[in-house]
Amino acid sequence: xxxxxxxxxxxxxxxxxxxxxxxxxxxxxxxxxxxxxxxxxxxxxxxxxxxxxxxxxxxxxxxxxxxxxxxxxxx
Numbered sequence: 001x002x003x004x005x006x007x008x009x010x011x012x013x014x015x016x017x018x019x020x021x022x023x024x025x026x027x028x029x030x031x032x033x034x035x036x037x038x039x040x041x042x043x044x045x046x047x048x049x050x051x052x053x054x055x056x057x058x059x060x061x062x063x064x065x066x067x068x069x070x071x072x073x074x075x
Contacts, residue, residue, distance in 0.1 A: 001066075011040045011056075011071045014064055020056050023071070027057075035060045038071075 003026065011020045021042035029036045040056040058073050065072045 009066070009069060009071045011038075011058070011073055014072050014074050020073070020075075021054075024055065038063070 006026075007023045010022060012018065013020055021040045023038050024041035025039040026035050027037040027039065028034065037060060038058050040058060042054040042056065056075070058075055062074050063071060064074050
């Protein structure tokens, strides 16, 4: 899967059923090259003028399922 495809998916918490946002960036392990964290940015349309975005840093092991349109995480 390409990063561009990964970043278009909505990230949703399975615990709260809350939409967290979209994948903004990835953190890799230098030695193994594996993804260790995903960074999810929540776009808040009200604060978009003031550039107040929230970031969630989610360990890759917390991803429960990657679907066609969404990524389910256990956070």
